[in-house]
Amino acid sequence: MNLDDLKRRMDGAISVLRTELAGLRTGRASSGMLDPIMVNAYGSHMPITQLATISVPEPRLIMVQVWDRATAGAVEKAIRESSLGLNPVVEGQVFRIPIPELNAERRQEFVKVAHKYAEAARISVRHVRRDGIDGLKKSEKDGMSEDESRKLSEKVQKLTDDTIAEIDAILAAKEAEITQI
Incomplete structure (x- = not known):
């Protein structure tokens, strides 16, 4: 042994x-917030970071740009169903995710x-x-x-x-x- x-x-x-726990940010948006999210794409569960670029242009906004248009629906569904309570605004392959005040x-x-x-x-x-x-x-x-x-x-x-x-x-x-x- x-x-x-x-x-x-x-x-x-x-x-x-x-x-x-790093994904549970309290005060402001962080690209790490979305790290625990797994997306059902291409027949398997994949981390969201392998399907999209995540950026934080403003303190209360996360932007997710999906690389493949075919996975956009799965990415949106995974974000909505995550335990983080986020509600993305879809604009084609780009999602704007406002972070609500806690x-x-x-x-x-x-x-x-x-x-x-x-x-x-x-x-x-x-x-x-x-x-x-x-x-x-x-x-x-x-x-x-x-x-x-x-x-x-x-x-x-x-x-x-x-x-x-x-x-x-x-x-x-x-x-x-x-x-x-």
């Missing part, structure tokens, strides 16, 4: 969480989305822990001593606890950023 591999996989869950209700919606992202990261970390414990059980059957297995199991649990604590700290910081007026 390799603890470094488990640590790398848990850090991957944190990296994904940071990327998703009121208290909208901030709470963003907090809920942030909690959803954090829970997905926690679940991912727990899956990594389960894989590690299953590997230990297999190693124990293959001749590893119970004491060694127990020590490694405790290390896996400590690694899991530390990673989940880091996820909680990241969530708390993002929640404070979102609710700050």
Whole structure:
């Protein structure tokens, strides 16, 4: 069993969480807001950044220019159905997405989305822990001593606890950023 591999996989869950939370901007428009959006195009789910150019010409406006006219409808649908609550104005292959001023209700919606992202990261970390414990059980059957297995199991649990604590700290910081007026 390799603890470094488990640590790398848990850090991957944190990296994904940071990327998703970066899309939850509070004060102004950012091209990173659209990064979590996946578009159903060409028979698969693709990141919106692989189908369009995203720019921010004004603090409260995002412009998306789709490269292929055939994917424009799918891109618009993905933006509308995202958990970001954005409503694009379509002008051919160019979408103008006004970013609404955040009121208290909208901030709470963003907090809920942030909690959803954090829970997905926690679940991912727990899956990594389960894989590690299953590997230990297999190693124990293959001749590893119970004491060694127990020590490694405790290390896996400590690694899991530390990673989940880091996820909680990241969530708390993002929640404070979102609710700050």
